[in-house]
Amino acid sequence: MTRSLIVAPQWIGDAVMTEPLLARLSARGEQLSVAALPWVAPVYRAMPQVSKVIDLPFAHGRLDWAERKRVAAQLRGRFDVAYVLPNSLKSALIPWLAGIPKRVGYQGEGRYVLLNQRLKSPAGRPPMVAFYSALAGEPVPLNERPQLRFDAAVLQAATLAAGVRPRAYWAFAPGAEYGPAKCWPAAHYASLAASLFAQHGQPVLLMGSGKEAALCEEIAAAAPGACVVMAGKTALIDAMALIAAARGVVSNDSGLMHVAAAFGVPQAAVFGSTSPEHTPPLNPRARVLWLKEELQLECSPCFERTCRFGHYRCLTELSPMRVESALSQALAAP
Numbered sequence: 001m002t003r004s005l006i007v008a009p010q011w012i013g014d015a016v017m018t019e020p021l022l023a024r025l026s027a028r029g030e031q032l033s034v035a036a037l038p039w040v041a042p043v044y045r046a047m048p049q050v051s052k053v054i055d056l057p058f059a060h061g062r063l064d065w066a067e068r069k070r071v072a073a074q075l076r077g078r079f080d081v082a083y084v085l086p087n088s089l090k091s092a093l094i095p096w097l098a099g100i101p102k103r104v105g106y107q108g109e110g111r112y113v114l115l116n117q118r119l120k121s122p123a124g125r126p127p128m129v130a131f132y133s134a135l136a137g138e139p140v141p142l143n144e145r146p147q148l149r150f151d152a153a154v155l156q157a158a159t160l161a162a163g164v165r166p167r168a169y170w171a172f173a174p175g176a177e178y179g180p181a182k183c184w185p186a187a188h189y190a191s192l193a194a195s196l197f198a199q200h201g202q203p204v205l206l207m208g209s210g211k212e213a214a215l216c217e218e219i220a221a222a223a224p225g226a227c228v229v230m231a232g233k234t235a236l237i238d239a240m241a242l243i244a245a246a247r248g249v250v251s252n253d254s255g256l257m258h259v260a261a262a263f264g265v266p267q268a269a270v271f272g273s274t275s276p277e278h279t280p281p282l283n284p285r286a287r288v289l290w291l292k293e294e295l296q297l298e299c300s301p302c303f304e305r306t307c308r309f310g311h312y313r314c315l316t317e318l319s320p321m322r323v324e325s326a327l328s329q330a331l332a333a334p
Contacts, residue, residue, distance in 0.1 A: 001031050005079040005100060008036035008044065009086045010060070011177070012236070012255025013279065015043040016262050017128040018085055019146035022049050024136045025083070033079070035071075035094065042237035043259070046148040063090060072097030083135050084115060104135055125278040145282035148262040150241055158241035162205065162230065166245040170196055170204045171260075173243075173251035174219060175212030175231070179305030181273035182252045184315050184323075186215060190222035191320040192250065197226035202247065205230050207239050207256060248327050257281050266330035268323050272315040275301040285333045287326035289318055 004025060008015055015036070026032055026049035033052040034044040037060075044053045056071065058064045068090075075098040082095035084105035092114035095103045104117040111118070119134060133140045159166050174189045176182035193204040203226065206216035210232030220227035230242065243249055243256060244263040251257040251267065253274045260267045261283035269281045271290040278301075280288060291314050292300040300314055 001029055002081060003079045004030040004032050005082040005095060006032060006034040007082060007084045007091050008034050008040055010037050010040060012040055012043060013258040015040040016146045016258040018132045019047055020129050020144040021132045021136055022047055024133060042240060045237060046150055046240060048149055068093050069097055085132060128279055146262040150244055155241050155245045158238045159245050162242055167247045169202050169246060171207055171243050171246035171249045172204055173207045173254055173256035175208040175215055176252045176254040181304050181307050184252055184270040186218050187222060188320045190219045192324055193226045194223040195324055203228050205242055207231060248331055250323060250327060253279060261286055268326040268330060270318060273302050273304050285330050287330045289323060289326055291318055
């Protein structure tokens with residue numbers, strides 16, 4: 001059996017998009033271990049094909065040379081092949097320092113020596129699932145989509161701790177690490193939360209990191225009694241479980257959007273500065289809302305963190321009523 005090390009990307013959404021690659025490698029008999037930063041490691045614990053997750057002790061944006069050498073020494077002799085998923089120079093250091101015989105990844109950032117099986121980086125912004133799956137060295141099917149799974153006990157523990165019952169609450173993920181040009185307005189989220197709660201009597205859990213807690217508190221204050229702020233109060237693995245057990249999910253284009261898609265939860269996904277042609281929620285029960293064609297915005301998609309014109313029309317002109325309608329359609333989908 002081939003012993004394979006996967007060096008994971010650093011963002012949650014990207015980590016979810018790697019699942020079809022791992023499924024492909026596992027299906028052909030490779031035993032998979034994943035080396036991941038702590039904030040994405042829980043994603044790989046929801047992939048049954050992963051035998052072990054190795055938490056990397058590195059700070060974001062730092063080389064941490066001594067730590068990389070230490071980790072590499074621990075991995076020496078344990079793997080036959082490494083798949084380096086990020087395009088950075090730093091990510092390719094550990095497999096090289098560990099002396100892993102076959103090191104696969106895309107060209108870029110002077111990695112000629114560090115990788116000995118290199119793929120040419122595609123032009124533009126290709127679909128991310130295909131981008132990662134190509135590292136398997138096989139033709140990539142067009143219908144691949146990420147799939148995550150948790151045992152029932154994980155879902156039960158998370159919902160019990162949050163004081164909710166599975167499929168009897170909504171989950172909103174109103175933040176986006178990338179910036180405000182991805183974020184549907186807080187007032188719109190509040191209006192939608194109030195409407196759902198009034199109609200169904202089921203709470204809205206506001207999910208996110210500690211950085212998004214203030215945003216979630218603002219939404220909760222504008223929809224009295226409808227929301228429970230979970231941002232910053234749950235570990236990622238619990239947040240993932242709460243999304244997996246939700247009746248429906250509303251989010252921006254974010255890592256949690258891809259988590260919801262990989263669990264197959266009915267969802268409405270709002271796109272602003274980014275494009276669903278590049279990073280769509282790959283879920284037959286997803287409904288995407290994007291105003292590029294309707295508003296004839298020549299600037300869209302701009303892929304900027306903030307709106308260069310300051311109007312954010314691609315987000316502000318999307319009404320809560322339309323998102324609620326899209327969510328209803330997602331709930332009715334087979």
